[in-house]
Amino acid sequence: MGSRAALLGGLLFLVGGSSSSSSGEPSGAAAREAEAVRGLLKRLLGPAAAGNFSVTVNRSLSPGPGGDTYLLDGGGGGGVPVRVAGSSGVAAAAGLHRYLRDFCGCQVAWSGPQLRLPDTLPAVPGPGILHTAPYRYRYYQNVCTQSYSFTFWDWDRWERELDWMALNGFNLALAFSGQEAIWQQVYRTLGLNQTEIDEHFTGPSFLAWGRMGNLHTWGGPLPPSWHIKQLSLQYRILDRMRSFGMMAVLPAFAGHVPRALARVYPNANITVLGSWSHFDCTYSCASLLAPDDPLFPVIGRMFLQELTRMFGSDHFYSADTFNEMRPPSADPAYLGAATAAVYKAMVAVDPEATWVLQAWMFQNDPDFWGPEQARAVLEAVPLGRLLVLDLFAESRPVYPQTASFAGQPFIWCLLHNFGGNHGLFGALEALNGGPAAARRFPGSTLAGVGMAPEGIEQNEVVYALLAELGWRRDPVPDLGSWLEGWAARRYGAAHPGAAAAWRHLMRSVYSCPAPACSGHNRSPLVRRPSLRLDPAVPYNRSDVLEAWRLLLEAAPALASSPAYRYDLLDVSRQAGQELASQLFAELRDAYRARRLPALLAAGGLLAFDLLPSLDALLGSDGRFLLGTELARAQEAGAGAGEARRYERGARYLVTLWGPDGNILDYGNRQLSGLLADYYAPRWALFAGQLADSLARGLPFRQDVFEREALRLGRAFVLGSRRYPVQPTGDTVALARKLFLKYYPGRRR
Secondary structure, eight states: OOSSSHHHHHHHHHHTOOOSSSSSSSSSHHHHHHHHHHHHHHHOHHHHTTTEEEEEOOOOSSSSSTEEEEEEEEEEEEEEEEEEEEEEEHHHHHHHOOOOOOHHOOOOOOOOBBBBOOOOOOOOOTTOOEEEEEEEEEEOOOTHHHHHHHOOHHHHHHHHHHHHHHHHOEEEEEEEEEHHHHHHHHHHHHHHOHHHHHHHSSSSSHHHHHHTTTOEEEEEEOOOOHHHHHHHHHHHHHHHHOOOOOOOEEEOOOOOEEHHHHHTTSSSSEEEEEOOOTOOTTTTEEEETTSSSEEEEHHHHHHHHHHHHHHOSSSEEEOTTTTSOOSSOOOOOHHHHHHHHHHHHHHOOTTOOEEEEHHEEEEOOOOTHHHHHHHHHHHTSTSSEEEEEEETTSSSSSSSGGGHHOOOOOOEEEEOSSSOOOOOOOOOHHHHHHHHHHHHHHOOOOEEEEEEEEOOOOOHHHHHHHHHHHHOSOSOOHHHHHHHHHHHHHSSSSSSHHHHHHHHHHTTTTBBTTTSSSSSSOGGGOOOOOOOOOOOOOOOOOHHHHHHHHHTHHHHTTTTTTHHHHHHHHHHHHHHHHHHHHHHHHHHHHHHOOHHHHHHHHHHHHIIIIIIHHHHHTTTSSGGGGHHHHHHHHHHHHHHHHHHHHHHHHHHHHSSOOOOOTTTTOOOOOOOHIIIIHHHHHHHHHHHHHHHHHHOOOOOHHHHHHHEEEEEEHHHHHOOOOOSSSSSHHHHHHHHHHHHHHHHTTOO
16 A cells, blocks of 8 residues: 555545545535635636536645645546546645646636536546645735736725635735725724825825825825625625635735824824835825834734734735835844834734735845844734735845844745836746746745736736746756746647747847846837937847737638737737837937938837837727726716726836826836827927927927927826727737737838
């Protein structure tokens, strides 16, 4: 019985037809998780196809605490179902996903699933597949994802995301919806009036930075209808997460308080921190309650008691006191006390609390966070009760500089995307080896792998690799073969041209090193025009253009695949971005050489032909429509006034960000409507003012241009133009039209 085959046979006997637990847990919990995965199966494949699978959950599959394990067996026709067993619902869902991916050639992605099942479900070979995750945690979300992607999601969209999370095996994720309703109750109990509370909360699009203390007031207030909807949504999100066996990370008190607290408690020790980013104190300058103030533990307990009373707890809490804000003192004693105060408020309510802390502050401001300062924070919490997110580990890991976070467990995270920007970029080779390198680090306390993009629904190949690495101990051995398999599953068939296209992308945009590709799209297309912009990229643009050509040539064979059409549009969009950079270089060089005709030609093509053509191409796919984004914001409002305010916040976020362009174009997107009505007029203005300066023999005034560009930006944000919510035109035909006009050697 010592053989692997015998072991698998015994396990199959043990789990066959039973959802009970042998760990002392009530059998109902395991049964509920199994039923949740069966529900996922029905939503994914339909009831008929789902009937060909058997799903069970049994804790005894796990070799030890936290060892998520799945077991696959069966299939092959003859009425034999594919048997999927897991030590948790998440593990069972991950096993199901592996079967669909590796045996059926399917894919589940943000852009949509490819689920062409074989007529006969393939048999799992041999005695079956038993697999245990090498990490305790597979973590998902960034605090900022809540605003750059999730803000106006309804339950239907959240349900799809939670299914995707389960299939990819994530077992730890933020659950931040509805917290402002709890804070409102706390603030009222503390004596603040409704006007003061309204002046504190940001609007929906900016809640991520209100929660971290970076902003207040901007885009607000939050009406009662918002709180009601978000509380309802949070209940459903948490219920579904826990039904899969996921653990939710809830918010906790980090020390930030409303300004008005000083009115009610004039003796409270409150420090006003400096301004954040390019905001002044109208909307920034957090009020931070001193860690030794008697109110600190009171507020921390009040919030967490009410939060856990309403939502329960999985004993994980998130709090970031100094996110992108310098503390009032660099004294390690102060930093340790501030950290200890947050933790003590957690354990006063939940003695089992684990604090999930972003390590972003350490790499974002290394001049302040020296070894002593970082160690003061990390050692202020008992060992093992702080779970650190090494948030940008694929580019700038912090664990090597902090001796593996002074012994605290940490999660190696892929951040990748800032601001929800569109643009193809990533470093697949570096990503592939990152978690294994962290595990091999001397004294490593690596406890998991995480996905923490600021915005999602882009660069799906990057996230597919990361999700797979969460279940692999070692890197993918042949990344080129892996990529070709990924493309074949994505389109439902292998195609040599498509495979070649992805190889070109892998050696260009997906081999983009940091800091050149650190998650921001720096293309001139989406940046404020300036003669100082650098259009250079650290890869060969010809590879992107060749990938474009190869994908377009594959249209006769693959055009029926929705994923292919999505990728053709996305690669065409990227090619257009590269072409825009080249036109900008021509425009800049013509100005410097004082060649007015060449300047007019390049500027005219960019502003009046290329950008409108790209806008039309984007308009052929509902996932690239500005109108869809704005409609979602409007639908979240109760009444016309709320709808308009929410829409305005959504417009601000992807353009000016703040009232005066405070974080201009940080959240840039390439959406139909945005290119035509925001970027193109700005480029036309820039080219026109350059031409005017040449014609008049006067120096170009960047400051004059920026004032006028800000006026244009405000007009767009405050405008009321409605944008389509349904796509128009054929993606393949529009991509071909753009190709015939602009592919090198064809431009005329």
